[in-house]
Amino acid sequence: MNVLETKDLTYTYGVGTPFEITAVDGVSVSVEAGEFLGVIGHTGSGKSTLIQMLNGLIRPTAGQVLLNGEDIWAKPKEIRRVRFKVGMVFQYPEYQLFEETVLKDIMFGPKNMGLSDADAEAKAREAARFTELREDLLEKSPFELSGGEKRRAAIAGVIAMDPDVLILDEPAAGLDPKGRDLILAQISNYHRERQNTVLLVSHSMEDIGRTADRVLVMNRGKAEFLGPTRRIFAEGQELSEMGLRLPQITSILRRLSGMGMPVGDTVLSVDEAFFQLLPLLKRGGGKGAGA
Amino acid sequence: MISDITLGQFFPGSSVMHRLDPRVKLCMTVYYIGLIFCSRNWITLALTVLTALSGVVLSKVPAKLYLKSLKPIWFLIAFTGILNLFYGSGEPIWSFGFLSITRAGIINAVMIAVRLVVLILISSVLTFTTSPTQLTDAIERVLKPLALLHVPVHEFAMMMTIALRFVPTLLEETDKIMSAQKARGADLESGGLAQRIRALIPILIPLFVSAFRRAFDLATAMESRCYHGGAGRTRMKTLHLGRVDYGVLALCAAYLVLFVLLTALLPAAI
Ligand SMILES: Nc1ncnc2c1ncn2[C@@H]1O[C@H](COP(=O)(O)OP(=O)(O)OP(=O)(O)O)[C@@H](O)[C@H]1O
Ligand SMILES: [Mg+2]
Numbered sequence: 001m002n003v004l005e006t007k008d009l010t011y012t013y014g015v016g017t018p019f020e021i022t023a024v025d026g027v028s029v030s031v032e033a034g035e036f037l038g039v040i041g042h043t044g045s046g047k048s049t050l051i052q053m054l055n056g057l058i059r060p061t062a063g064q065v066l067l068n069g070e071d072i073w074a075k076p077k078e079i080r081r082v083r084f085k086v087g088m089v090f091q092y093p094e095y096q097l098f099e100e101t102v103l104k105d106i107m108f109g110p111k112n113m114g115l116s117d118a119d120a121e122a123k124a125r126e127a128a129r130f131t132e133l134r135e136d137l138l139e140k141s142p143f144e145l146s147g148g149e150k151r152r153a154a155i156a157g158v159i160a161m162d163p164d165v166l167i168l169d170e171p172a173a174g175l176d177p178k179g180r181d182l183i184l185a186q187i188s189n190y191h192r193e194r195q196n197t198v199l200l201v202s203h204s205m206e207d208i209g210r211t212a213d214r215v216l217v218m219n220r221g222k223a224e225f226l227g228p229t230r231r232i233f234a235e236g237q238e239l240s241e242m243g244l245r246l247p248q249i250t251s252i253l254r255r256l257s258g259m260g261m262p263v264g265d266t267v268l269s270v271d272e273a274f275f276q277l278l279p280l281l282k283r284g285g286g287k288g289a290g291a
Numbered sequence: 292m293i294s295d296i297t298l299g300q301f302f303p304g305s306s307v308m309h310r311l312d313p314r315v316k317l318c319m320t321v322y323y324i325g326l327i328f329c330s331r332n333w334i335t336l337a338l339t340v341l342t343a344l345s346g347v348v349l350s351k352v353p354a355k356l357y358l359k360s361l362k363p364i365w366f367l368i369a370f371t372g373i374l375n376l377f378y379g380s381g382e383p384i385w386s387f388g389f390l391s392i393t394r395a396g397i398i399n400a401v402m403i404a405v406r407l408v409v410l411i412l413i414s415s416v417l418t419f420t421t422s423p424t425q426l427t428d429a430i431e432r433v434l435k436p437l438a439l440l441h442v443p444v445h446e447f448a449m450m451m452t453i454a455l456r457f458v459p460t461l462l463e464e465t466d467k468i469m470s471a472q473k474a475r476g477a478d479l480e481s482g483g484l485a486q487r488i489r490a491l492i493p494i495l496i497p498l499f500v501s502a503f504r505r506a507f508d509l510a511t512a513m514e515s516r517c518y519h520g521g522a523g524r525t526r527m528k529t530l531h532l533g534r535v536d537y538g539v540l541a542l543c544a545a546y547l548v549l550f551v552l553l554t555a556l557l558p559a560a561i
Binding site: 052055057080083084087088090096097098109112113143157158 | 464467468470471472473474475476477478492493496497500501
């Protein structure tokens with residue numbers, strides 16, 4: 001079953017001006033229900049534009065977005081309903097916080113859905129649990145939190161709407177490695193527990209490799225590849241031509257495999273590499289010093 | 292999208308009007324706006340129209356942009372025109388109840404409308420051909436004598452430069468915040484007045500917070516580069532009057548003489 005499907009989706013900025021630019025160009029892809037899809041592409045490849053069309057924030061110049069088989073723009077008046085089903089976390093979402101307390105801010109989405117205060121609060125607390133915001137933080141002003149905490153509060157604000165599809169645009173941008181690991185782990189947990197669809201947009205093949213089941217590669221507004229993460233990682237050459245770099249760990253193991261070592265050439269994470277290298281180390285003992 | 296709004300839009304180019312010294316352009320604009328409202332007969336009015344049009348042509352900016360800059364004020368022009376239509380004195384040509392139109396009223400209405408259009412065109416020539424930095428530079432130089440009266444001219448000019456610089460940034464930011472809140476189901480389009488105003492809160496608060504953050508960052512950045520106001524500050528690009536500038540100034544002077552003569556010799560239109 002496909003939750004989301006795009007048909008020939010196209011978006012052009014500045015139609016009729018000298019600055020006309022087609023940011024998304026005839027993209028036809030399907031997103032399966034319950035999958036974790038990574039969206040990757042170089043700067044300006046149209047990732048942000050594409051995902052903004054998926055929840056009806058911008059209206060396609062041409063083509064369609066189907067949510068559960070229905071065109072989301074069939075009834076433009078009801079586009080808000082689509083936004084509740086397809087939750088969107090923007091890049092640097094911490095700049096959207098505005099309420100007196102963190103809890104109230106997280107409740108903003110649920111309340112817009114028409115939930116009662118009590119229901120909205122329950123949803124908000126549940127969402128705060130996913131992003132591991134401590135109880136005492138919930139009563140603070142959002143402007144008193146640290147950068148990483150603000151980011152997690154903003155993500156909770158979208159999770160609280162309980163969307164069928166959660167889209168995150170570079171959720172880890174500008175965080176230190178620890179903050180980044182934390183947020184990615186929380187998103188993975190959320191995906192595992194809720195079993196709903198997650199789209200993660202990122203520049204970083206590392207982040208995608210660690211989390212995604214499948215990957216969509218965008219290049220100059222076109223959908224270049226869509227397939228299982230491991231298969232995409234096998235296209236190292238093509239990816240680097242598109243300005244994307246394989247994770248360091250993947251490159252290292254590819255080199256080792258090229259030298260004849262029995263390791264996979266599409267490892268996705270350091271953990272995976274660790275388990276592949278461990279037996280070699282045990283077996284090799286002293287004589288493997290060259291590698 | 293909100294960023295479609297263009298404000299004091301500069302249109303880069305290399306026409307004569309672009310190359311003219313911004314101080315000269317600024318003074319010329321103020322001077323012509325003064326003349327527009329002093330023109331009392333058809334000949335002088337036609338003359339100002341002609342000057343405005345030659346400014347438009349010389350700027351080499353597409354006519355479409357000038358029409359666009361007129362668009363938001365068509366209503367104002369029509370409104371003041373129609374109001375003036377009923378305000379003339381003398382023999383009524385047409386009357387209906389307490390409303391009456393006189394010859395003087397018609398002439399008045401036409402004159403006002405033409406003056407407003409010329410006013411917009413002339414100021415558009417200035418803003419289209421002068422970058423915001425050049426413009427504030429010019430304002431600072433022209434107002435410099437006021438510094439003797441302890442008016443902080445440099446500070447005002449700096450404030451204006453910074454404000455202009457941040458207009459597009461803030462518009463972009465507003466766009467982003469609006470998208471983010473819409474994604475959380477904020478309803479900005481429906482409801483009564485009170486509800487709409489309340490719907491602005493989730494947009495205005497983050498916008499103010501970020502504007503203050505930017506302001507503090509900018510202040511720190513300026514201070515760490517030893518900015519301490521205008522005293523003793525030299526410029527990277529000093530303005531020099533060239534031959535064209537002197538020529539234009541001479542033309543303006545000649546124009547003034549002609550204008551005074553025509554106004555004195557010809558009868559007023561009303
Ligand atoms: N509001 C806008 N107006 C005009 N052009 C835009 C706008 N937003 C994006 N673009 C252009 O559309 C293209 C795609 O931009 P988009 O933001 O979708 O890229 P992206 O893949 O998200 O890049 P990044 O990884 O840097 O976030 C770019 O060339 C960009 O310059
Ligand atoms: Mg982007």
